[in-house]
Amino acid sequence: MTKKSKGINEIDLHGIRHKEAMEVVKDFLNEKEMEGSFSIIIITGNSTVLQKRIFKEILELSIYNYYIPSWNLGQIIVDYVKL
Numbered sequence: 050m051t052k053k054s055k056g057i058n059e060i061d062l063h064g065i066r067h068k069e070a071m072e073v074v075k076d077f078l079n080e081k082e083m084e085g086s087f088s089i090i091i092i093t094g095n096s097t098v099l100q101k102r103i104f105k106e107i108l109e110l111s112i113y114n115y116y117i118p119s120w121n122l123g124q125i126i127v128d129y130v131k132l
Contacts, residue, residue, distance in 0.1 A: 058089040091125040
């Protein structure tokens with residue numbers, strides 16, 4: 050499920066199998082990059098396995114800035130600034 054609230058885009062991956070979640074994240078990041086600069090929140094919940102897959106298979110080789118905020122370990126924040 051994706052939703053937009055308070056000017057920040059979110060992807061909620063609760064209830065989605067990892068393989069499908071990876072595709073959702075890839076597609077959403079590509080879509081947002083085409084639009085320009087963005088900040089999104091990827092909600093993974095307590096799945097550290099899914100977080101590690103997203104880091105290794107998508108984010109580590111990308112041009113995006115990303116981190117897990119200390120106030121909510123169940124999400125990943127991804128930023129991109131198009132110059």
